[in-house]
Amino acid sequence: MKTLPSLTTYRSPDHNFDMLPPVAAAAARAICAKAPEACPCMVRTHLLSILSSAVAPLYVMSPPDWTSIPISVNTLCIANVGESKSPVHEHLIQPLKEHTKNSFARYQAAQTEANASAAEQQLHIKILKAEIARCLRKQKPAQEHLATLAELHRNVMATPKHRPRLASNLDLESMLRQLDGEYEAIDFLTDEGDKVLNSSLMRHVPDLVDLIDGKSLEFRREKKKHLYASHPRGTFGLMTQSVAIEPFRPRYKHDEYIAHKAVKLGLFARFFICIAQPSPMGNQYTRDDQAISNLHEALSNFYDLHLSNQESGGVAPIPLEFAPDALGYWEELRRITNDLKYGQLAHIADFVSKMLNLTARLAAVLHVWESKTHYVSTSCLQRAWNLVSWHAGQYEIAFVPPPPLSQQEFDVTAVVKHLNTHRFSTDYRQVPTEPIGLLLNIPPRRLRAALLRMEQRDMIELCDGKATFIDCMKMFSRSRNITWR
Structure with a gap:
C-alpha cells in the first residue's frame, strides 16, 4: 500500500x-x-x-x-x-x-603595566640625575651615568x-x-x-x-x-x-x-x-x-x-x-x-x-x-x-529606480486599474465615464485625454464617438483569451 x-x-x-x-x-x-x-x-x-x-x-x-x-x-x-x-x-x-x-580588559591590564613601567623608569631617571649631580660635586667622571640617562630618555615606552x-x-x-x-x-x-x-x-x-x-x-x-x-x-x-x-x-x-x-x-x-x-x-x-x-x-x-x-x-x-x-x-x-x-x-x-x-x-x-x-x-x-x-x-x-509615470500615463493606469477592479459588476459594453472621473478625482479634460490614449492603443472604443460611454470589450476579451491559453 x-x-x-x-x-x-x-x-x-x-x-x-x-x-x-x-x-x-x-x-x-x-x-x-x-x-x-x-x-x-x-x-x-x-x-x-x-x-x-x-x-x-x-x-x-x-x-x-x-x-x-x-x-x-x-x-x-x-x-x-x-x-x-x-x-x-x-x-x-x-x-x-x-x-x-x-x-x-586587555587594554586596562596593558595600561596598568605601562603605568608601572613608566613610574619605574622615572624613578631610575631621578636616581641617575642625583648620582650625576653627586659626581659633579665631587668632580668625579659621570660619563657612564650620562650615557645611561640618555638611553633611558630614548626608550620611549609604547602607549597601549x-x-x-x-x-x-x-x-x-x-x-x-x-x-x-x-x-x-x-x-x-x-x-x-x-x-x-x-x-x-x-x-x-x-x-x-x-x-x-x-x-x-x-x-x-x-x-x-x-x-x-x-x-x-x-x-x-x-x-x-x-x-x-x-x-x-x-x-x-x-x-x-x-x-x-x-x-x-x-x-x-x-x-x-x-x-x-x-x-x-x-x-x-x-x-x-x-x-x-x-x-x-x-x-x-x-x-x-x-x-x-x-x-x-x-x-x-x-x-x-x-x-x-x-x-x-x-x-x-x-x-x-x-x-x-x-x-x-x-x-x-x-x-x-x-x-x-x-x-x-x-x-x-x-x-x-x-x-x-x-x-x-x-x-x-x-x-x-x-x-x-x-x-x-x-x-x-x-x-536607480525607473522614472515615475507622467501625469498622462498615471491617469491611464488609474482608469485601467479601476475598470479591471469593477469588471464583473459592470456592463463593459457600455461603461459610463463620469463616475470614473468622480471616483478617481480626475478632471474631465484629463479623463478625456486618458480615454483617447486608451482608444489609440486599441483597448476601448468610444460609444457613438463620445467619451460619455465606452466599450471595454476589447480589453476584457483579450485578458480572457490569455487566461484560456
Whole structure:
C-alpha cells in the first residue's frame, strides 16, 4: 500500500546558501530556523559582512595587473519593522561583542603595566640625575651615568591602544583615533544602520570611500598629535529600514534624476545591497545550535589573531592571488563587465565598474574561510560573481529606480486599474465615464485625454464617438483569451 510522503521531506529553497563556505552555510540555515520571519537573502547578505570583518585585516587580494586591494565586503540590508533584523544581527554579532569586551580588559591590564613601567623608569631617571649631580660635586667622571640617562630618555615606552573594533556613535575624529596606526581595523556592523546613515560621518563620504578602499587617512588637530591611519581596514554591515535610505535615493526633477552626493561618489556602489522580502509563512529550516557555535568559534579566533598581531607591533596582511586555472575565468569576467557597462547595465555603470573589485574581494573571503592556501580557486571566483550579479539588481532597485509615470500615463493606469477592479459588476459594453472621473478625482479634460490614449492603443472604443460611454470589450476579451491559453 502506498503511503503519503512525510512532511519532513520538504526542502526549503536554499537561497544560494550553498555558495557560502560550509561553516557559514550551516550557520545561515540555523539562523533562519531561529528567525523564521527573516528573509534568507538578508541573512546571507549580512553574514557576508560578518565573515569579511573577521578576515579582512589579515589578508589582501592581488588580481592580475592590479595593485593589492582589501577584501572587506560591505553590505546594506533594507528591511522594515517586524522583518527580524535584530534577531539575525544578534546571532551574528556576539563574537565581536565578546571580543570588544575582552579587548577592553586587555587594554586596562596593558595600561596598568605601562603605568608601572613608566613610574619605574622615572624613578631610575631621578636616581641617575642625583648620582650625576653627586659626581659633579665631587668632580668625579659621570660619563657612564650620562650615557645611561640618555638611553633611558630614548626608550620611549609604547602607549597601549584600545582596539574595540566594533564602531559605535563615531564622528570622523573618533574614527581616526581608533584607526590611528598601521593595519588597524574598524567594523560598522549594526542593525540600526540609520544611526550611521544619519551621523556626521556622512558629511565625509570621500573619507569613507578611502576607508573602504584601504587608503591612508589623516586628521590634523591643533595643539594635538595628528592622527594617521596607514592601511586601515573598515567593514560596513548595515541593517536599516527603507525610510533611512530615502534621502539617498534620486529625486526626479525637470524630467531628469538628481543623484545624492553619496551615490555620485560611489559609496553605495561599493556595497552589496539586499532588499529583504518578508516571509510571513516562515521557512522549513532546522534548528542547529552547534552550527552557530562553530561559526562563533571561528570568528573569535580570527578576531583574536588580529588583536595579537597588533599588540605585537603589527603584522602585514597575507597576499592572496588567483590560482592559475582561475586566471582565464577572471579575464572572461573583465570582458563581460566591460560589455555590461556600455550595454545592458549602462544605467548602473557606477556599480558595474565596481563589480570586478567586489568579485575579487568576495572570492578572497570565501576562499579564506574554506582553505589555508594563498591561491583563490575558480570555484570561489564563480560563486562570488554569481552573488555580485544578483546584488546588481538589488542596487538598481534601491538607487536607480525607473522614472515615475507622467501625469498622462498615471491617469491611464488609474482608469485601467479601476475598470479591471469593477469588471464583473459592470456592463463593459457600455461603461459610463463620469463616475470614473468622480471616483478617481480626475478632471474631465484629463479623463478625456486618458480615454483617447486608451482608444489609440486599441483597448476601448468610444460609444457613438463620445467619451460619455465606452466599450471595454476589447480589453476584457483579450485578458480572457490569455487566461484560456
